[in-house]
Every structure is written in C-alpha cells, then in structure tokens.
Amino acid sequence: MRRFILATATLGLLAGPVLAQTTVVTTTEPKSEGEQAAGTLAGAGTGAVAGALVGGPVGAVVGGVAGMAIGGAASAPDDVRQYVVANPTQPVVVEGEITQGSVIPGTVTLVPVPSNPDYEYFYTSNNQPVIVSKADRKVIYYAQ
Numbered sequence: 641m642r643r644f645i646l647a648t649a650t651l652g653l654l655a656g657p658v659l660a661q662t663t664v665v666t667t668t669e670p671k672s673e674g675e676q677a678a679g680t681l682a683g684a685g686t687g688a689v690a691g692a693l694v695g696g697p698v699g700a701v702v703g704g705v706a707g708m709a710i711g712g713a714a715s716a717p718d719d720v721r722q723y724v725v726a727n728p729t730q731p732v733v734v735e736g737e738i739t740q741g742s743v744i745p746g747t748v749t750l751v752p753v754p755s756n757p758d759y760e761y762f763y764t765s766n767n768q769p770v771i772v773s774k775a776d777r778k779v780i781y782y783a784q
Contacts, residue, residue, distance in 0.1 A: 724771055728763050738764065742778070750772055
C-alpha cells in the first residue's frame with residue numbers, strides 16, 4: 641500500500657509540469673510548399689501536445705498524426721480563392737459527395753485560374769465554389 645501511494649504521488653508530481661505546458665500556434669493559409677510544410681509541423685506539434693494532455697504518450701502519438709493531417713491539408717492560396725469567388729461559373733451537378741481530397745470526375749469541365757496554373761475550379765449546383773488541383777483533380781478547397 642505504501643508503494644502504491646508513493647507511486648501515485650510521484651506520478652502526480654511528474655504530471656504537473658506536463659499539464660502546465662501550453663502551446664499556442666497561430667498560422668495563416670500556407671501559400672508555398674515551405675509554408676505548407678510549416679503548417680504540417682505546427683499541426684503535428686499542436687496535436688501532439690493536445691493528445692498528450694488528454695491521453696498521455698499514446699494520446700500524443702494519435703494527436704500528432706491527426707494534427708499533421710489537419711495542419712498539412714492542402715489549401716488554395718488567398719489570391720486563387722478571391723479570383724474564384726469574383727468569377728463564378730455556371731453551376732455543375734456532380735454525382736456523389738464532394739469533400740476535400742476527393743477526385744472530381746473527368747466529365748466535369750474545370751475552369752483554369754489565370755494567375756495560378758496549378759488550380760482550376762467550378763461551382764456546384766448549390767452555387768458553392770470548388771477549387772481543384774490541376775495535376776490530379778483533387779478538391780483543394782470547398783466552401784460548404
């Protein structure tokens with residue numbers, strides 16, 4: 641019993657500094673590959689800290705992976721989004737659910753973004769813009 645109480649007290653003392661740590665990460669939309677990598681690292685770090693607070697070492701691993709996925713999610717640059725919003729197209733009906741990362745069928749006509757040849761876009765039947773990577777037709781941005 642004495643060992644149990646001593647072990648519990650030791651764990652309590654060791655957990656105190658971990659719980660007292662706070663990490664604040666403020667980022668903007670990544671605009672280059674380097675900035676996107678920084679977003680991935682920031683997301684991984686933030687997720688790891690949050691996971692550690694909730695679930696200890698296992699939570700840190702899970703939180704780090706989840707944070708990396710969220711922090712590294714591709715996002716269209718601000719100038720591309722501004723262009724797409726300022727230049728709507730005729731709405732297109734797409735079968736299935738549109739989510740970030742989903743691939744748009746080749747039957748959907750995409751409109752190029754003149755200022756950035758890496759992106760194309762279209763508007764859904766409910767007049768929401770969808771920005772797509774030209775290289776693989778994956779959804780980069782979808783305003784739902």
